Amino acid sequence: MTDRILLTCGEPAGIGPELAPLALESGVDFVWIGDPRHLPEGTAYHEVVAPSDPVPEGRLPVLPHDFAAPATPGRPDPANAPDVIEVIARAVDLIMRGESRAMTTLPISKQALKEGAGFGFPGHTEYLADLAGGVPVAMMLASTTVTPPCRVVPATIHIPLSQVPDALTDRVLEQAIRITHAALIRDFGIAAPRIAVAGLNPHAGEGGTIGHEEIRRFRPLLDRLRAEGMQIAGPLPADTMFHPPARSRYDAAICAYHDQALIPIKTLDFAGGVNVTLGLPFIRTSPDHGTAFDIAGQGRADPASTIAALRMARDMAANRA
Missing domain, CATH: 3.40.718.10 (Isopropylmalate Dehydrogenase)
Structure with missing residues (x-):
């Protein structure tokens, strides 16, 4: 080889x-x-x-x-x-x-x-x-020129925003988290990955006053994965996840939908961003x-x-x- x-x-x-x-x-x-x-x-x-x-x-x-x-x-x-x-x-x-x-x-x-x-x-x-x-896969966008690095994985990708709440099932979110966790260990050399999960709604639902998905879907799933030993923060308000001090607290962010993930990465590192397909039996990257x-x-x-x-x-x- x-x-x-x-x-x-x-x-x-x-x-x-x-x-x-x-x-x-x-x-x-x-x-x-x-x-x-x-x-x-x-x-x-x-x-x-x-x-x-x-x-x-x-x-x-x-x-x-x-x-x-x-x-x-x-x-x-x-x-x-x-x-x-x-x-x-x-x-x-x-x-x-x-x-x-x-x-x-x-x-x-x-x-x-x-x-x-x-x-x-x-x-x-x-x-x-x-x-x-x-094979099940996930799309990661990763920065190469900013510190701390910005790595984002949208749990749902190329679908209308109106379809996201129904498409973002427990299975879809769990799959994105598990694929990302395994890839951070295998492909990025991070022995104990820290993952942040963005909420679907503004302010991550603000205790149920701006939506209930975070309470009904996100929290039970994330609690179960934390019980397995995964280091997971969330669900978090997406608008405060991407400034440098926030990024220093995690290795990758799981986002609910396409633009929630891609706007921060393309703002922070437009020329140096890389698209990575996680979950494949081989390595695949592409320019962003x-x-x-x-x-x-x-x-x-x-x-x-x-x-x-x-x-x-x-x-x-x-x-x-």
């Missing part, structure tokens, strides 16, 4: 092809899986047959994958959608066969994949879970941004989040090993 990280190409009409050569600044040993035709003109690359093949210094290692069509920045081609999906599946297959420890995924366009290939998953996270055998069609091909792509994602994948793989 090689320690080289697999970097999937993502949507070729986005900024992914520009980020790949820029990511060499990370100092992380990685190989890009994609079509060399999509790389910026003049990119110094070296094709490999296997992830572990040697590569001349200063060149981008490329595991070539032929796409159906060239790429036009800012204009996704439906013909390329099946190949975007296949690259992800290929990376998972390589890892499951023991040829790498981890993968970092560059951004995809869910709309382009749905229109071009009938992609039936909400995003990378759900597709990777399916490829791994339908999208395809950026509006600036694709203009040389304006910022590699900071991709570099952070590669470094986090390397460190997590080392902890898991």
Whole structure:
């Protein structure tokens, strides 16, 4: 097995092809899986047959994958959608066969994949879970440039806010907590994780005057998990959880819904945030941004989040090993 990280190409009409050569600044040993035709003109690359093949210094290692069509920045081609999906599946297959420890995924366009290939998953996270055998997973967003670190896990993700109260069942919340607790130990090297749980309602319900979910659902569950030995604080008012003194008291925050988790992380560390899929049998990280069609091909792509994602994948793989 090689320690080289697999970097999937993502949507070729986005900024992914520009980020790949820029990511060499990370100092992380990685190989890009994609079509060399999509790389910026003049990119110094070296094709490999296997992830572990040697590569001349200063060149981008490329595991070539032929796409159906060239790429036009800012204009996704439906013909390329099946190949975007296949690259992800290929990376998972390589890892499951023991040829790498981890993968970092560059951004995809869910709309382009749905229109071009009938992609039936909400995003990378759900597709990777399916490829791994339908394992339960959780999405973590983790900072890399702020202290104390900010790590957030939304218990519910891409659903309308009106559906959150019903979707946030005991089972869903418990699963998010357990997956996060195990990942902090295995992948982040934290022997005794401290977890903070945000309430659903303003002021965490304020004793039942602004909602009863915290009393009826959260507290019995959290008490039971604490009785097992987990260090869990909550349910807490979300509006006071993310300033530095509060963050110093926990290693990860479980949030009730998408924006409750993502607003603080993107405010605190927009360029250095990393998306991590917890619960997989392998390491997966990605930059915390999208395809950026509006600036694709203009040389304006910022590699900071991709570099952070590669470094986090390397460190997590080392902890898991």
